[in-house]
Amino acid sequence: MEALRIISDEHKNFWRMAVTLEQVANELEAGASVAPAFFQSAFDYIEQFADRAHHLKEDDHLFRLMRLRSADAGPMIDALEADHRLASTHLIELRKEFAKARSGQQAGLVASLRDYTARLKKHITTEETEAMPLARKILTPEDWAEIDAKFSDNEDPVFGAQARAEFRELYHRVVSLAPESVGLGGHSGGVLDRSATPPVGDVLLRVTELESSYGRIKALKGLNLEVRRGETVALVGANGAGKTTFLRTLSGVQPMNGGAIWFDGEDISRVRADQRMRRGICQSPEGRQVFGPLSIEDNLRLGAYTQPKHQVPQDLERVYAMFPILKEKRKLPAGTLSGGQQQMLAIGRALMGRPKLLLLDEPSMGLAPLLVEEVFNVVKALKREGMTILLVEQNAFTALAIADRGYVLETGEITLTGTGHELINNEQIRAAYLGM
Known part of the structure; x- marks a missing residue:
C-alpha cells in the first residue's frame, strides 16, 4: 500500500x-x-x-x-x-x-x-x-x-x-x-515537506476499552483515548500509572487482553508490531534505547528499515538538518553521545520511519533542565510542522503546555481529559502533578 x-x-x-x-x-x-x-x-x-x-x-x-x-x-x-x-x-x-x-x-x-x-x-x-x-x-x-x-x-x-x-x-x-505573515513552512525549505499534516482533522488513532496485564496485575483498565491528525496529545501521570505500558501496547510490543485499537481507519488490534510500524506508528522509547556500539548513522538507518531504500538519503538529511550534532558525529558509536544527544538520536530514528503518528515516551527522562528545554523545542518544531504526536511525560507542566489536548492516567485508568490549557489550570492537576 x-x-x-x-x-x-x-x-x-x-x-x-x-x-x-x-x-x-x-x-x-x-x-x-x-x-x-x-x-x-x-x-x-x-x-x-x-x-x-x-x-x-x-x-x-x-x-x-x-x-x-x-x-x-x-x-x-x-x-x-x-x-x-x-x-x-x-x-x-x-x-x-x-x-x-x-x-x-x-x-x-x-x-x-x-x-x-x-x-x-x-x-x-x-x-x-x-x-x-x-x-x-x-x-x-x-x-x-x-x-x-x-x-x-x-x-x-x-x-x-x-x-x-x-x-x-x-x-x-x-x-x-509567500508573504512573511503567511509562510509555507519557512524560507529555508525547498523540498516537499513530507512530514507536514493538515491542521487538526479526522481521528487518526482511536483506542477503546483497552486492557493489558502483567500476569494477574491489570496495568490498563478499559482505557479510552483518541488522537486527531495534526494534534499533539499529552498523556501524563505518576510513575507506575501505566503510561509506558500503554505505548508498548499501542505499538504492539505488549499484548492486549481486551478492547480495540483503530489506526487510520483500520482495526490493528491483532496486527504485529513490525506491521504497525509499516503503517506509520513510530516510537522513541523510554530510556532512548540506542544501540551503543553501532554508529549514529547506522542507528538512524535502522529506523528506516520499513522504508524504500531510495528515500533513506533524503530522510537522513532531514534528520541531520534538525540535529546538526548528529551529522557532525555520525560515524561515531552512539554510546559516545551525551544523554541529550542520545534522546535526539532516538527521536531522529523514529522520524526515519516517516511516522503518521510519533510516539514519544518520557523524552525528558534523566536530562538536565537545559537539555529538557532543548528536547521540547524539538517537539514544538515537529508540532509546528503539523506532525501528529502522542507524548507520554511525567513532566506534566511542560507536556501540557505544548499539547492541544491531554489525558491524565492513574493506575491504568483515564481520570481526566481536556485541552492542555484546561488541565494546567485544573486545581486537582496543579496540586497532584505540578506542585502548585
Whole structure:
C-alpha cells in the first residue's frame, strides 16, 4: 500500500497550499499586497502537480481497480473523478480573477480563493476518510502490487524522478514568494515537506476499552483515548500509572487482553508490531534505547528499515538538518553521545520511519533542565510542522503546555481529559502533578 502513503504525503502538501491560499485571501481582504509572482507560482504548482500528475495517477490506477472490485465504490469515485475533471476549470477561473485583481478588482479574487480552497479541502477529506479506507478493504495484494509499481516508477514521464524534481523546484519558488505573515513552512525549505499534516482533522488513532496485564496485575483498565491528525496529545501521570505500558501496547510490543485499537481507519488490534510500524506508528522509547556500539548513522538507518531504500538519503538529511550534532558525529558509536544527544538520536530514528503518528515516551527522562528545554523545542518544531504526536511525560507542566489536548492516567485508568490549557489550570492537576 505504498501508493496510499504517497497519496497521503501529496495531500499534506495540497492541504498546506490550501490553508496558505486561505490566509492570503484574508491578507488581501485586509488591504495587504501580495506579490503577483506568488500567485503565478502557486497556480503553476497546482496545475502541474495536482491537475496533471496527482489526479492522473489516481484515476488511471487506484480508482480504476476500485471500480473493478466494488460496484458500491462507483458513485463516490464518480464524484472524485468529476472533481478532478473540473479542477482545471476552477483553476482557470482563479487565474481570470487574479488578472482582474491586478487591475484593482480584488473582491472576486478573494471569493474565488476561498471557494477553490474549500473545494480542495473537501476533496482531500473525502479521499482520506472514505476512498482510502475503502481501498484498503477491497483491493487485493495483486492490485496493490500493480498500483505501487505505477506510483513508484521513477521513469514515468508524468511523475518520475525528473518530474518530481521540477515539482520540488516549483514548490520552492512558492515558499520563497509567500508573504512573511503567511509562510509555507519557512524560507529555508525547498523540498516537499513530507512530514507536514493538515491542521487538526479526522481521528487518526482511536483506542477503546483497552486492557493489558502483567500476569494477574491489570496495568490498563478499559482505557479510552483518541488522537486527531495534526494534534499533539499529552498523556501524563505518576510513575507506575501505566503510561509506558500503554505505548508498548499501542505499538504492539505488549499484548492486549481486551478492547480495540483503530489506526487510520483500520482495526490493528491483532496486527504485529513490525506491521504497525509499516503503517506509520513510530516510537522513541523510554530510556532512548540506542544501540551503543553501532554508529549514529547506522542507528538512524535502522529506523528506516520499513522504508524504500531510495528515500533513506533524503530522510537522513532531514534528520541531520534538525540535529546538526548528529551529522557532525555520525560515524561515531552512539554510546559516545551525551544523554541529550542520545534522546535526539532516538527521536531522529523514529522520524526515519516517516511516522503518521510519533510516539514519544518520557523524552525528558534523566536530562538536565537545559537539555529538557532543548528536547521540547524539538517537539514544538515537529508540532509546528503539523506532525501528529502522542507524548507520554511525567513532566506534566511542560507536556501540557505544548499539547492541544491531554489525558491524565492513574493506575491504568483515564481520570481526566481536556485541552492542555484546561488541565494546567485544573486545581486537582496543579496540586497532584505540578506542585502548585
